[in-house]
Amino acid sequence: MSRFPTLFATIILLLGGCASMEQNSRQRQVASVLSYLYPETGNVPTAPESTAELHVPFRIGVAFVPDNTPPQFRLPESDRLKLSEKVRAAFTGYPFVREIVAVPSVYLEAGGGFSNLDRIARLLKLDVIALISFDQVQNAGATGSSFLYWTGIGAYVVQGDQYDILTAVETSVFDIKSRRLLLRAGGVSNIKGSATMVGFSELAREARTRGFDEAMTEMIGKLQAEVKTFREQAPKDPSMRLILPPGYDPNAPRTAPSPELK
Numbered sequence: 001m002s003r004f005p006t007l008f009a010t011i012i013l014l015l016g017g018c019a020s021m022e023q024n025s026r027q028r029q030v031a032s033v034l035s036y037l038y039p040e041t042g043n044v045p046t047a048p049e050s051t052a053e054l055h056v057p058f059r060i061g062v063a064f065v066p067d068n069t070p071p072q073f074r075l076p077e078s079d080r081l082k083l084s085e086k087v088r089a090a091f092t093g094y095p096f097v098r099e100i101v102a103v104p105s106v107y108l109e110a111g112g113g114f115s116n117l118d119r120i121a122r123l124l125k126l127d128v129i130a131l132i133s134f135d136q137v138q139n140a141g142a143t144g145s146s147f148l149y150w151t152g153i154g155a156y157v158v159q160g161d162q163y164d165i166l167t168a169v170e171t172s173v174f175d176i177k178s179r180r181l182l183l184r185a186g187g188v189s190n191i192k193g194s195a196t197m198v199g200f201s202e203l204a205r206e207a208r209t210r211g212f213d214e215a216m217t218e219m220i221g222k223l224q225a226e227v228k229t230f231r232e233q234a235p236k237d238p239s240m241r242l243i244l245p246p247g248y249d250p251n252a253p254r255t256a257p258s259p260e261l262k
Contacts, residue, residue, distance in 0.1 A: 063107070121177075185223035
């Protein structure tokens with residue numbers, strides 16, 4: 001009996017499986033600062049009327065807000081800490097900042113709101129918190145670059161996949177006691193690529209991490225500008241009252257960040 005009908009049927013089945021992979025798949029991981037701080041409404045309420053009293057220099061915490069991403073797509077805690085270091089560098093060297101503390105993700109509860117921040121502030125003696133939020137979407141699908149790979153024992157379909165990863169990150173800085181937003185800055189990244197099915201998962205994971213890194217780099221440049229503006233305008237802002245220690249020089253130059261934070 002000829003082997004060609006069997007081989008032909010095998011190829012048809014493989015191509016049928018290939019066609020089924022043409023449908024795009026979409027993965028998303030979101031850590032929303034609004035969902036964390038205002039879980040009941042998800043909206044920012046009216047700005048508080050009370051004056052924010054900032055004791056200078058203050059102690060600031062840096063933390064990622066909670067997300068509910070599946071483990072296989074979630075940004076690892078080790079990478080979060082590395083990215084947090086970039087935010088720390090934006091504040092390092094300013095005389096109005098006494099100390100910058102990286103807050104572990106496990107300290108923040110999903111939908112915990114300001115009551116959660118109050119507990120963290122008491123535990124770590126924080127005055128201000130820099131909350132890092134993000135939204136990353138990965139669209140993946142077949143590229144149409146499928147081909148038959150012939151071997152000595154038959155034909156195999158090698159399927160090419162493509163990915164398109166859009167990442168947006170934002171840092172929102174709050175005075176914990178007054179609930180007032182002091183400043184914010186964001187950045188975005190868009191990474192496209194392709195790989196065979198065998199290497200797709202690993203390359204897509206690396207691209208997601210690179211997306212965070214690129215978006216954070218853009219955000220840090222904007223954050224540094226916002227911090228500088230905050231320093232210049234805070235003494236004149238009627239919604240804030242800076243409580244300065246004896247001998248504090250508000251015009252003192254910023255010292256260079258330590259090399260490990262650059």
